Amino acid sequence: MKQMPNLEDYKKAYREFRWEDIEKELDWLGDGKLNIAYEAVDRHLKTSRKNKAAFVFEGKDGAKETYTFFELAKSSSRFANVLADLGAEKGDRVFVFLDRVPELYISVLGTLKIGAVIGPLFSAFGPDAVKDRLMDSEAKVLITSPRLKNKIEEIFNDLPDLEHIIIVNRDRENIELCDGEVSYEGEMAKAEDDFDIVKTSKEDYAVMHYTSGTTGKPKGVVHAHAAIKGHYATAKYVLDLHEDDIYWCTADPGWVTGTSYGIFGPWSNGVTQVIYEGGFNAKKWYSIIEAYRVTVWYTAPTAIRMLMRFGDKLPEKFDLSSLRHACSVGEPLNPEAVVWGEKVIGIPFHDNWWQTETGCILIANYPVQDIKPGSMGRPFPGISPAILDDGYRELPPGREGHLAIKPGWPSMFRTYWKKEDVYDSRFKNGWYITGDKAKMDEDGYFWFVGRADDVINTAGHLVGPFEVESALIEHPAVAEAGVIGKPDPIVMETIKAFVSLKEGFVPSEELKHEIQRFVKKKLSSAAYPREIEFLDTLPKTRSGKIMRRLLKARELGLPEGDTSTLER
DSSP, X not given: OOOOOOHHHHHHHHHHOOHHHHHHHSOOOBTTBOOHHHHHTGGGGGSTTTTSEEEEEEOTTSOEEEEEHHXXXXXXXXXXXXXXXXXXXXXXXXXXXXXXXXXXXXXHHHHHHTTOEEEEOOTTOOHHHHHHHHHHHTOSEEEEXXXXXXXXXXXXXXXXXXXXXXXXOTTOOOOOXXXXXXXXXXXXXXSOSOOXXXXXXXXXXXXXXXXXXXXXXXXXXXXXXXXXXXXXXXXXXXXXXXXXXXXXXXXXXXXXXXXXXXXXXXXXXXXXXXXXXXXXXXXXXXXXXXXHTOOEEEEOHHHHHHHHHTOSSGGGGSOOTXXXXXXXXXXXXXXXXXXXXXXXXXXXXXXXXOOTTTOSOOEEOOTTSOOOTTOOBEEOTTOXXXXXXXXXXXXXXXXXXXXXXXXXXXXXXOEETXXXXXXXXXXXXXXXXXXXXXXXXXXXXXXXXXXXXSOEEETTEEEOHHHHHHHHTTSTTEEEEEXXXXXXXXXXXXXXXXXXXXXXXXXXXXXXXXXXXXXXXXXXXXXXXXXXXXXXXXXXXXXXOBOHHHHHHHHHTXXXXXXXXXXX
């Protein structure tokens, strides 16, 4: 029989929730000091969880490994010593560019233990995407694998701040280390497994994720160690994690969901999780739930819609009876997916809302509340959202406007790295302006309407059109480029590029494919245009700015609006 949450316990917890009480449930380092890695792993060594499995790993090749909290704590302490021996210090930026393998998680925790700032990178990134992030952050150390290093080696001469590259060689390839490179396996074998965790304060910087913008390079969203309070509380009350759960988050740690709820949230609650190295495969995903008896599952709307495409019969071939709670995040979850989950999987998917900037879930469909299919849900206790008009005044229920949050929750981002003016611009009239448009109904449920800017949400990945346009115009045939998001029933939006060519180049299908491959290699498989349309000229303002709004209106057959600034 599936374990169900105790309704009265939850109602009481929601009524009486205070962030001060959450602080008491954590195990501080003393003198008001707080460290995410300690809260996630090392504190469990003083409890009965010491020899409990922290995670079960399954590789793409089927290989399996299990790490207890004790083993994870010792391994991450070894890695902290490796970094310290290389000269890494508190506040340094350390980036990890790996597939979902145990060394990634060990590296993240070890970096936090020395007080450095960890920057996880999505392993599908291309060289330009990695270069932009390492250069902007002035990263001192990069942890990667031989395969991924080869993919980006062209960028290293452009990174003067990068001092060390740590090579994780799981497959024991025959490689020759270059200057500045060290072997992960070799250094770990020499390192001590005891480390005095740096006593970071709750406001010391801890994690840096990059998020896309419409008019510039991705911005470094910086979170402090205080964010663990939000990770812990929301994993407990929204994901409904219990001591005996087996939890699976399908998100890659290169994105914020994969760190907040693929590392910090579940482990700060002492929960065992499954880590699968491979990508989406419907049969494999169902088999993982069956084989590991997964009880709580956190995934993305795109993945759910892809599972739906494989039909209602496939799940019947697997024993999914262990599942008792499932959640979704990254983009709005369509009502059909909620209904399908209950009918075919046996439980509904509970959608929730948050952002890279918010650090943790702020609005959710809770286990103890009725789901309104298509809704983001209700606010987490201690969180105060509102819908504002263009003058940043609160609107009544039923009106569409800007989704805003009262600042002050623990996992709120502390800055955009070296972009304090942009950070300040996100706060208006005492509110954090999320950049999303939404509405609230009479029951206090929030409903997503759309982005207030041009950022494209494709399969849960936020892609800035400027970054794609910049890559496009580096192709020798491209003179100008404009990029929009185009509605799609599976991935929410696909990327479409409008391109004008330089003199001497002729539009062709072959050229389209060549440009697509070029952008895919430079950025990632998530950020290349699925469609390219060649135009003689692109619509521009008199100042020369390409009018994405007009491109999108024409593509979708929408009103063009004011065109008085259009170049004639």
